[in-house]
Amino acid sequence: MPMTCDWENSVLKQSIENLGNSALQGVRRIGFAARFFVAVLLHSGTAFRRFGLTIREMYFTGVLSLIIILVSGLFVGMVLGLQGYETLQTYGAEEALGVLVALSLVRELGPVVAALLFASRAGSAITAEIGLMKATEQLSAMEMMAVDPIARVVAPRFWAGVISMPLLAALFSAMGIFGGYLVGVQLIGVDEGAFWSQMKSAVDLERDILNGVIKSVVFGVAITTIALFEGYDAPPTAEGVSGATTRTVVASSLAVLALDFVLTAFMFRGLN
C-alpha cells in the first residue's frame, strides 16, 4: 500500500500539522492574554495604594507623548480647515467650517489619531521596557524577592496608560480645533462669530464629546493591554524583544481601527 506509507512523511500532512500548530499557538496566546488582563485588574491594588508608581509611569506615557500629540493635533486641524474650506466654499457654506472641523475631530480623528500616535510612541516603549526587564531576568529577580511583578511593574503602567489616553485625545481635539480656527478665521477670513456659534449649536455634549471620551478610554485599555502583554510574553532575546515591539505597534493600531468601527456602529447608527 504506497498510499499509507507515503502519508507519514507527506508534504500534505506536514502542512496540516503546521496549520494546526499555529492555530493552537494563536488560541494559547489569546487565552494567555485574557488571563493576563484579568491578573492585571486583580493586582491593581498596589497601583492605587502607591499612586507614586502610577504617576511615574504617567510621566513616561503621558507627558512625554505631549509634544507629538499637540503638534499633530495642530497640523491635522489646520489641514482640515484648508480642505474643508475648499469643499464647503463650493456650496456657499463657509460658515459651517467650524462644525466640520469640530465634529470630525471630536467624533473620530481626536480619539483615533491620538490612539495611533500613543500606540507607536508609548505602547512600543512599554513593550521594549518590559521585554528587556524579562530578558535581563529582572522580573524573575522580583519574584525571588516575593515582589509580584504584575502588581509592581505591569499594573501601574496599565493604569497610567488608561488615565493618559483620554487626556491626550482631548488635548488633540482641542489643539485641532484651535488649528482649524487659525486657518479658517485668521488666515482665510471666515466670520469668527459664525465659526464658533455654528460649532456650538451642532456639537452635542452627550452624543459627540462624551462618546469621543468613551472611545479614547477603550482605546487606552486596548493599547496598554496589548503593549504590556507583548512585552511580558516576548522571547527573552534581543530579537524577541524587537519582534514584540513591532507586533505591539501593528496589533494595537489594527485593534484601535477595528474597535473604532464597532464603537461608531453602536454609538451613531441609531441616531439620525
Added chain:
Amino acid sequence: MNKTVLDLWVGLFVIAGIAALLFLALKVGSTSVVSVANSYEVVARFDNIGGLKPRAPIKSAGVVVGRVADIRFDNETFEAAVTLRLDNRYAFPKDTAAAIMTSGLLGEQYIGLEAGGDSRMLKDQDQLFITQSAVVLENLIGRFMYGQAQEGAPQ
C-alpha cells in the same frame, strides 16, 4: 529624575488634559437635551412628517423652545403622533399651531410653533389640534408639472 519635578509635570499634564475637556464641553459643545424635570410634553398629530427626526428642534419665532422627544405611528388614525418636549420657561396658548418646516432649501426639518389667542395655556400631555404637515418636494413638483401641462395644452 527628581520626584517632585516628575510630580509637577504629571500635575501640569492632568490640568492641561482636564482644561482641554472643559474647553470641548463648554466652548465647542452644548447640550441639546431638554431635561425631563424642567419640561412638559404635548402631542401633535401630523398627516405627514416628511424627514422629521427625534431630537429635532422646536422653534417659535426662530428661538429653540424644545426638542422632539418621540415619533410614533398611530395605527387607528393613520397619522404620525409626535411628542414635543417643551421647556418649562415657555408657556403656549391652547390653540397654538404646529407646522413642520425646513431650514433652508436642504436643511434639517424642525417644528415651528405659532402661538394662538387662547387665554388658557398648554399643560403636560395636552394635544395640539392645529397642525400643518411637511411639504413634500415631490408632490410640489408634481403639482407644478401638472399645472404646466394644463397651461400648454391646446384649447
